[in-house]
Amino acid sequence: MLAVACTKSNDYNYSQDIAPILQQNCTPCHRSGGAAPFSLTTFQQVNRKKNTILAVTQSGLMPPWPADRNYSHFIGERYLNNTDKQKIKNWIKNGAPEGDTSLLPPMPEYDAYSQIGKPDTTLWFDSILISGNSRDKFYIATLPITLSENKYVKAMEFLPNQNNLVHHMNGRLLNYEEGNKASITDGLRILNLEVDEAEYMNQFNALQLANDNGTRPEQINSAVNYLPGVQAQIYPEGIGGFRMNKKSILIADDIHFGPIPQDKWDHSRVNIFFSDAPPKRPIREVMLGTNGASKIIPPLVIPAGKITSHTTFLRIPEDISILTINPHMHLLGKRFKAYALTPAQDTIRLISIPQWDFRWQYFYTFPTMLKIPAGSVIYVEAEYDNTSKNQNNPHNPPQEISERLDNGGAGMRTTDEMLQFIITWLPYQAGDEKVSLKVK
Numbered sequence: 001m002l003a004v005a006c007t008k009s010n011d012y013n014y015s016q017d018i019a020p021i022l023q024q025n026c027t028p029c030h031r032s033g034g035a036a037p038f039s040l041t042t043f044q045q046v047n048r049k050k051n052t053i054l055a056v057t058q059s060g061l062m063p064p065w066p067a068d069r070n071y072s073h074f075i076g077e078r079y080l081n082n083t084d085k086q087k088i089k090n091w092i093k094n095g096a097p098e099g100d101t102s103l104l105p106p107m108p109e110y111d112a113y114s115q116i117g118k119p120d121t122t123l124w125f126d127s128i129l130i131s132g133n134s135r136d137k138f139y140i141a142t143l144p145i146t147l148s149e150n151k152y153v154k155a156m157e158f159l160p161n162q163n164n165l166v167h168h169m170n171g172r173l174l175n176y177e178e179g180n181k182a183s184i185t186d187g188l189r190i191l192n193l194e195v196d197e198a199e200y201m202n203q204f205n206a207l208q209l210a211n212d213n214g215t216r217p218e219q220i221n222s223a224v225n226y227l228p229g230v231q232a233q234i235y236p237e238g239i240g241g242f243r244m245n246k247k248s249i250l251i252a253d254d255i256h257f258g259p260i261p262q263d264k265w266d267h268s269r270v271n272i273f274f275s276d277a278p279p280k281r282p283i284r285e286v287m288l289g290t291n292g293a294s295k296i297i298p299p300l301v302i303p304a305g306k307i308t309s310h311t312t313f314l315r316i317p318e319d320i321s322i323l324t325i326n327p328h329m330h331l332l333g334k335r336f337k338a339y340a341l342t343p344a345q346d347t348i349r350l351i352s353i354p355q356w357d358f359r360w361q362y363f364y365t366f367p368t369m370l371k372i373p374a375g376s377v378i379y380v381e382a383e384y385d386n387t388s389k390n391q392n393n394p395h396n397p398p399q400e401i402s403e404r405l406d407n408g409g410a411g412m413r414t415t416d417e418m419l420q421f422i423i424t425w426l427p428y429q430a431g432d433e434k435v436s437l438k439v440k
């Protein structure tokens, strides 16, 4: 074979230089059946989009990873290094030659049915008709689950259908105790969140999630989460997992669809992986901010035309090990930062998102568990932009926006705001700092 490895900087070609970069960083999402709306697996597809590719790679919009990598690190970070950015730029500036196609690396293989193994069962949500009005859309969807007996779940994986429209999904599980609910299938299955407040409350009640006597069932938060291109979380042996009762309802609260120009059906599903034993170290979750354990200062009211800053903080009474964190704001979010201050006044960096993008709401998992010593205070700082300069502002001209906690449906609608910081954690055990959380 001829030595071909050394191409000069100004004659990069697709087959040898660019395809490997795109396969590594883009085709996990941009492929048929992938999480992105179009493929970048052939020269023709890439060539057709080269000008937008140039723009989004140089600006850092793609691959999507809003967290500042100079601040803290997580599993599955997606970014282009400067050499690769420069290669893409030079290649396009030089006319984007294809090169010798016999030198193309083979496409990596992807499993369309699961990224983490062979599920024990797969269940489908009802289909949702997504209207093609080129706007972001938000729903609550419920999935009643009936099992032969109470079981334990090791992991759940959400899979959108082929022409993927789902942009994110946060799922909680409601466990009904024997005798508490006659039927789990009577309620409404889909609630469009673009409704007014009164209608929202009507429809929310029509989901029929409460026990028959009106009390709430047990709730497992973050039973399953989804974001395009993110592998479902499965923790090392003995960590995580939860009980799933004979009668339970998985509630996608919420599920976000990206803008599309034509009506399409979404038909998403979940894979369930059971486990024989109850979890040894069940994961706990704490939420700061809206609906959570700490109040927001000043209260989250963002006057029309204003940029405002808010904080919320929480003291941690015992040693804990953090696994994942999830910053959450809506359309007016601009900046987000979280860190812990220890009793010894050391700062433990959690996350910084200098340019908030509501489209990319990752659950960020630390490479190894992160110890936060007892007595530390976790601080969150968030900034919102309610001026007309914010392109995502849902109102033109801008209007005052707040959490609207008054109605039980706290800030659920997209056009309301939220400030939340969700932390999943375990009581600290010696050696936790060395436990890798990477999915095999």
Ligand code: HEC
Pocket (backbone or CB within 6 Å): 022, 025, 026, 027, 028, 029, 030, 035, 036, 037, 049, 052, 053, 056, 057, 062, 063, 064, 078, 080, 167, 228, 229, 230, 258, 359
């Ligand atoms: C984690 C999944 C993921 C990865 C990885 C990814 N993309 Fe994307 N990309 C998307 C999604 C989803 C969209 C649709 C736009 C949106 O929802 O924000 C998109 C949109 C785009 C667009 C259209 C942007 C526009 O403004 O119209 C381009 C171009 C693009 N991606 C190129 C790339 C390139 C090049 C890479 C690799 C360097 C890449 N993407 C990596 C998910 C991904």
